[in-house]
Structure formats: structure tokens, C-alpha cells
Amino acid sequence: MLPCTGRIDESLLLKAFENGADGVMVIGCLEGDCHYVNGNIRARARVERVYNILEQINIGPERIRMYNLSAGEGAKFAAFTNEFVGRVEELGPSPINLARSNGSKESEQEVQAT
Amino acid sequence: MITGTPKPIEEILEMVEPYDNIIVAGCFGCVTVCRVGGDKEVQVLSSTLRLAREAAGKKIEIREVCLERQCDPEYLEPMRPYIEDYQAVLSIACGAGIQFMAEKFTKTPLLPGINTGFLGVTERQGEWTERCQGCGDCVLHLTGGICPVTRCAKSIFHGPCGGSVQGICEVDKEVKCGWQLIIDRLVSLEQMENYGKLKPYKGWDTSRDGGPRRIIREDMV
Structure with missing residues (x-):
């Protein structure tokens, strides 16, 4: 939880994928309603940059998405979250997690073979 | 300032393909100001490379550093104790900084992570234009x-x-x-x-x- 999505930069978002996230959802305040004037607009630009990076390295750009909500929109938050989680589940594990699980299976097999 | 633009990630991945243990080196000088080779860009590029390589089943270990300036010898020296522990350095400083590092550390291959541009000014955030050719x-x-x-x-x-x-x-x-x-x-x-x-x-x-x-x-x- 950050006080403003303006604090988010590309490296934080990429770190989430490095740390095993299959998808990353960024939720900022409604556009035009940022307490820090344009933090959510900056966040959107950074999310778009990460979207492009994920596309270039074949991780899948649809694994990241930004939503804008006010603090009073709990039902909408739940709906957006369910929608995003559903989409990520359809996509399956990220290529990073697939590579990691393949790697651990291989090492298990090596241990069993010895 | 000296400006630059990032090289395409495919080109960088091709450059680092033979290596599994590299340094990504930024510079706090001009390339930080024009948002192409500073500390943040080191973090983003390093994460991008790690993700791409791990997804491709060929992990890469990266040491992230950002030097005060890559064009002054005193700021390069702190790398001397550990640079040979790595197979290559991917520098996102300007061409002068990359070359100077290559001259100082002759046993380690240097790879350019950006295309150096021109001597220019910041028109507005995200826009730079040329002003001087150093004639x-x-x-x-x-x-x-x-x-x-x-x-x-x-x-x-x-x-x-x-x-x-x-x-x-x-x-x-x-x-x-x-x-x-x-x-x-x-x-x-x-x-x-x-x-x-x-x-x-x-x-x-x-x-x-x-x-x-x-x-x-x-x-x-």
C-alpha cells in the first residue's frame, strides 16, 4: 500500500514479477482527483511503459493493468479485482514461474535419479 | 548535457546472450538527467534482463551499480576490486563513459546499453533538442x-x-x-x-x- 500511485516506478512493478507475481494490478485515485495533483497520471504512464517492456520480453503485457477508483467504491474494487484475477488465471502462471517450476521439477528428478 | 536513447531490448539481450554474470552500470551525470542511464534506469533494465532471461530458461546474475560519473577516473576506481568477478559490463552511460571504462578495465568486455545522442537541452520533460556540436x-x-x-x-x-x-x-x-x-x-x-x-x-x-x-x-x- 502506497500513499499515492505516483510513488510507483517501473522498477517496483518489474520487481513484483521477479518476486513471482503472475499479474500486477495498480489501483490509483480517479483521474483529476489526485491529492498530489498528477500522481495517478504519472503512474499510468509508468504502467504503460512496463506494459511495453512485458510485451517486448514475452512475459505478456496483459499481466499488468491500472484501474482508477475512489476510496468509496468498494463494490467496484471487488468487481475489478475479480475481473483481473480471472483474466490472470486464464493466462496461467507467468513464464518466469513456469521456468521456475520446470527448474525445480528437473532438480527433483536429478535428486531422485541419484 | 549529453543526451541518449535506450537501445532496443532485443539488441541488448543479443549482446548479453553469451554471459550469465554481468554488471549493469549507470551514471549520475547527464544520462540521469535525460532519464536514460541513471540509477532508476539501471534497476529497470536489470529487472527486464533478469525476467527475459529467466523466462527463456537462461538465468542471468546482475550487479547493479550507478557511478557518480563514468567519464572521471576516480569514480571508476571503486569498481576495480570486483569488476573481474563479472563476465561483462553493460554500461548505460554516454559513449565517452563507456569507452573510458573500457580503457581502465581492459580485461572485461564493455557493452553499450544506450545510443548516445547529442549535446542538448531539455525543452520540457521528455523532450530534448540539440544545441552544440562542439566545433x-x-x-x-x-x-x-x-x-x-x-x-x-x-x-x-x-x-x-x-x-x-x-x-x-x-x-x-x-x-x-x-x-x-x-x-x-x-x-x-x-x-x-x-x-x-x-x-x-x-x-x-x-x-x-x-x-x-x-x-x-x-x-x-
Whole structure:
């Protein structure tokens, strides 16, 4: 939880994928309603940059998405979250997690073979 | 400042393909200001490479560093104790910084992570434009502070050429005629007499024509 999505930069978002996230959802305040004037607009630009990076390295750009909500929109938050989680589940594990699980299976097999 | 643009990630991945243990080195100088080679860009590039390589089943270990400047020897020295523990350095400093590091650490391959651009200024966040070509013989006092070498596509010294139409250069509709800008400025400064003071021929011997240049300040050596 950050006080403003303006604090988010590309490296934080990429770190989430490095740390095993299959998808990353960024939720900022409604556009035009940022307490820090344009933090959510900056966040959107950074999310778009990460979207492009994920596309270039074949991780899948649809694994990241930004939503804008006010603090009073709990039902909408739940709906957006369910929608995003559903989409990520359809996509399956990220290529990073697939590579990691393949790697651990291989090492298990090596241990069993010895 | 010296500007630059990131190399395409595919090109960088191809460069680092033979290595599984590298340093990604940024610079807190110009490339930090133009958002292409500073600490944040080191973090983003390193994460991107780690993700791409792990997804491809060939993990890469990366040490992330950002030096005060890559173009000064004292800031490169702290890398000496550990640089040979790594197979290569991917530098996102300007071409000068990358070359200087390559000269100081001759046993480690240096890879460029950016394409170095020009000596320029920040027009607004995210937009930089060229102002100086380092010709070594500045005439800005005669040209209203506008450089004919840089701002004129032909670097000519005798006013607008036939390709200047309504203040626009023939090379690109987005490019203003440098000489029209100079004359307009001289008129507004009431310094049109300077137009006649320009040298008939510019000496280019202080520019790149003599190969790589050197400045020696005897009082400082």
C-alpha cells in the first residue's frame, strides 16, 4: 500500500514479477482527483511503459493493468479485482514461474535419479 | 548535457546472450538527467534482463551499480576490486563513459546499453533538442546566441540558403531555419551589424577534422 500511485516506478512493478507475481494490478485515485495533483497520471504512464517492456520480453503485457477508483467504491474494487484475477488465471502462471517450476521439477528428478 | 536513447531490448539481450554474470552500470551525470542511464534506469533494465532471461530458461546474475560519473577516473576506481568477478559490463552511460571504462578495465568486455545522442537541452520533460556540436570556435556572441553550426542543417556561415522557406528548413517541416532565427534575433537585439562581422570562412581545424581532440590546461596539469 502506497500513499499515492505516483510513488510507483517501473522498477517496483518489474520487481513484483521477479518476486513471482503472475499479474500486477495498480489501483490509483480517479483521474483529476489526485491529492498530489498528477500522481495517478504519472503512474499510468509508468504502467504503460512496463506494459511495453512485458510485451517486448514475452512475459505478456496483459499481466499488468491500472484501474482508477475512489476510496468509496468498494463494490467496484471487488468487481475489478475479480475481473483481473480471472483474466490472470486464464493466462496461467507467468513464464518466469513456469521456468521456475520446470527448474525445480528437473532438480527433483536429478535428486531422485541419484 | 549529453543526451541518449535506450537501445532496443532485443539488441541488448543479443549482446548479453553469451554471459550469465554481468554488471549493469549507470551514471549520475547527464544520462540521469535525460532519464536514460541513471540509477532508476539501471534497476529497470536489470529487472527486464533478469525476467527475459529467466523466462527463456537462461538465468542471468546482475550487479547493479550507478557511478557518480563514468567519464572521471576516480569514480571508476571503486569498481576495480570486483569488476573481474563479472563476465561483462553493460554500461548505460554516454559513449565517452563507456569507452573510458573500457580503457581502465581492459580485461572485461564493455557493452553499450544506450545510443548516445547529442549535446542538448531539455525543452520540457521528455523532450530534448540539440544545441552544440562542439566545433571549438564559438561565435554565439555574433549570432544572437543561436549556433549556426548546430541550428543550420548545412552548418553554413552566410545566412539562410535557398532551402529556407518562411523560416522553415527544407530538411524537415519541424525544423526552423537556423539562419532565419539568427537574423530575427539580431534584428530584435538591434545587432544586425554583427551579421557582417562573421568570418568569411570558418576554420574547422578546432572541430573534428583533426581527429580526436585534446584539451590541456597547463595551469591544472
